[in-house]
Structure formats: structure tokens, C-alpha cells
Amino acid sequence: QVQLVESGGGLVQAGGSLRLSCAASGGIFNNHAMGWYRQAPGKQREFIATITAGGSTNYADSVKGRFTISRDNPKNTVYLQMNSLKPEDTAVYYCNAEVPPFEYWGKGTLVTVSS
Secondary structure, eight states: OOEEEEEOOEEEETTOOEEEEEEEESSOSTTSOEEEEEEOTTSOOEEEEEEOTTOOEEEOTTTTTTEEEEEEGGGTEEEEEEOSOOGGGOEEEEEEEEETTEEEEOOOEEEEEEO
């Protein structure tokens, strides 16, 4: 059974940093792309970053240069390092695994950035 469990969210002041973690189980991790998405109140879920099995990364323009996605294959964990946080980064952050033809999602972790 595939499970993705996010952690590391919380309340931080603007300009601060947080590191989110996503622990994957169910044998899906090493060979598949993993990603982070977020959903702010009243808005649609949006793409933030993705990392392939080989380590190639891609970022949304809104976070490029501030957020870094990485993965630790032995630990079956993907991370999102978030620096220079802004109030508009406030959202529930979701971990995603692409296992064609399926997609898996975690339950999310809330990040709140105060001004």
C-alpha cells in the first residue's frame, strides 16, 4: 500500500525558512518522480517542484531561487527546503508521487507565513 506522509509545516515569519519532508512507503520511491504541490485557501492546487528518479528538478516560477527540492533514496524521503518565505506562500503543501498510470498524494502539511 502506497503512503506519503508529509511533515515539517508550521508558522514562520516572512523571510524565514522551513524544511518539509515527505516519507514514502509501499515500494514506490526510488524509481519514480516525486513532487510538491500547494493549495492556498480559496485557490486551486498548484505545482511547486518536482524531482525525477535521476535527480533532475523543475520549479514553478513563483518559488524558483527560494525553494529547493531534494531526495534521499535510502531514506525514501523527499524534501522541500523553503527559504525567504513570503505571506503568499501560506498554503497546505502536498507531496506527490507519479507512478504511471497512477498518482499518489499525501494528506498535506500546513505552512503559514506571517507578515
